[in-house]
Amino acid sequence: xxxxxxxxxxxxxxxxxxxxxxxxxxxxxxxxxxxxxxxxxxxxxxxxxxxxxxxxxxxxxxxxxxxxxxxxxxxxxxxxxxxxxxxxxxxxxxxxxxxxxxxxxxxxxxxxxxxxxxxxxxxxxxxxxxxxxxxxxxxxxxxxxxxxxxxxxxxxxxxxxxxxxxxxxxxxxxxxxxxxxxxxxxxxxxxxxxxxxxxxxxxxxxxxxxxxxxxxxxxxxxxxxxxxxxxxxxx
Numbered sequence: 653x654x655x656x657x658x659x660x661x662x663x664x665x666x667x668x669x670x671x672x673x674x675x676x677x678x679x680x681x682x683x684x685x686x687x688x689x690x691x692x693x694x695x696x697x698x699x700x701x702x703x704x705x706x707x708x709x710x711x712x713x714x715x716x717x718x719x720x721x722x723x724x725x726x727x728x729x730x731x732x733x734x735x736x737x738x739x740x741x742x743x744x745x746x747x748x749x750x751x752x753x754x755x756x757x758x759x760x761x762x763x764x765x766x767x768x769x770x771x772x773x774x775x776x777x778x779x780x781x782x783x784x785x786x787x788x789x790x791x792x793x794x795x796x797x798x799x800x801x802x803x804x805x806x807x808x809x810x811x812x813x814x815x816x817x818x819x820x821x822x823x824x825x826x827x828x829x830x831x832x833x834x835x836x837x838x839x840x841x842x843x844x845x846x847x848x849x850x851x852x853x854x855x856x857x858x859x860x861x862x863x864x865x866x867x868x869x870x871x872x873x874x875x876x877x878x879x880x881x882x883x884x885x886x887x
Contacts, residue, residue: 662683662686662687662690663683663814664747664751665679665682665683665686666679666683667751667754667755667758668750668751668754670758697717700717700720700721700724701716701717701720703720703724704719704720704721704723704724705719705720705723715734715737717733717734717737718730718731718733718734718737721733748786749783749786752782752786753778753779753782753783753785753786754779754782756769756779756782756785756786757769757770757779757782760782763880763881763883763884764877764880764881764884765880768781769781769782769785770782793805793806797862801862804855804859804862804863804866805862805863805865805866806866807855808852808855808856808859808862808863808866808867809866809867809869809870811848811851811852811855812852812866812867812870813870814844814848815844815845815848815849815852818841818844818845818848819845821834821837821838821841822838822841825837
């Protein structure tokens with residue numbers, strides 16, 4: 653689950669589809685190339701850890717990458733690597749600040765969330781209320797448990813939706829097969845669905861408490877969705 657969480661965000665560019673030029677061409681490219689780049693970086697870092705550190709030396713160490721760089725290239729390399737990782741974390745934080753509020757904003761525009769979330773700041777032209785909501789949720793998560801607990805909770809919750817999205821492909825193919833032509837269908841979808849379910853089940857067996865809370869959060873969202881959808885029809 654944690655490895656899956658490391659790849660989370662590969663689909664984030666779709667949330668900004670309305671702001672991307674020529675999305676039919678650029679979106680698929682961003683998804684494919686973004687995933688490949690993350691895979692290369694992720695595997696490269698793990699190779700660095702394996703060859704740079706004795707497994708026993710990793711116990712209780714937070715900055716494993718810095719330790720590996722220090723063992724291989726000296727103390728200055730360790731400091732430089734730690735600084736680069738810090739900047740990478742800040743850039744990831746910035747990306748989530750940009751992406752998350754856009755989801756709330758789009759939901760509000762479609763009538764599936766509170767209307768105030770669609771309000772745009774007059775000066776900065778950003779969904780300010782949605783950004784504040786994102787900050788509030790982030791603070792609650794940080795204060796709700798340990799790093800491992802929050803990571804497991806988020807990883808499990810985020811792992812549910814790609815599986816549901818793949819299930820949605822069958823429905824789209826059934827309703828409009830000509831509009832959604834996919835090479836190799838349904839083999840890639842079956843493989844992804846099976847792998848996704850297996851990861852979720854293993855995570856649930858390993859960390860049942862955090863996984864149950866994540867599952868409950870998603871389930872609660874179902875009636876909330878229909879409540880907002882019903883309010884649209886009544887208008």
